[in-house]
Amino acid sequence: MAAFARAVGADPADGVPPTYAAVYALWATAAQLFDDPDAEVDLDNLLHSEQEFDWQRHPRVGETVTSRGRVARDVVRRGIRFLTFETEVTAAEEPVCRSRALFVVVRPRS
């Protein structure tokens, strides 16, 4: 967490940087999607197009949170796949953060 804070130019003493949610919310769950052959997500042609985080509060250093991700929407328009991936983060059953990522998968030209 301290290394993450420094990488975005923040002071680790200020606590968990808000976009550390990329680690505990987004990638903690989206990584499972990329590893799932049934999801058919081609990582080489994947673009992270939009990202939104909503926080009820920010987690504290040392706190354990639980993240659950799901594909909220998966549509193909004009050969481009739009995949919306949502993650709910809780601590002791109380909501902490919600992440919504839009991924665009461009089919390689054949």
Place this chain on the structure above:
Amino acid sequence: MSELKVTFTVEQIAAYADASGDVNPIHLDDEFARSVGLPGVIAHGMLQMGLLARVAGEPGRLRRLSCRFAGMVRPGDTVTFRSEERDGHVELTALNQDGQPVLTKATAELLLPDNP
């Protein structure tokens, strides 16, 4: 209004990759990046968003942050992140050295300070 000007470096991108665990080679390996049609390594969108969060407002007050990753940021590029707050609603911009937006649709909501 708050402003932050950052010149991206290979070292900063590598440090973000290490710290975030996002070690996709498009951020780290020039040769690989070119093999998938990029001009070379590019910065993580989430690194840009991490910098954007710093101008959005006090971290503890941040309740919502969103943006669209609109343009590539390469090592050597200088991006100016700016915020304008009104009653807890924050409009954000991120422009590169050519004045091109690299993040669009960027907004934040802040918890308003308690009334005295």
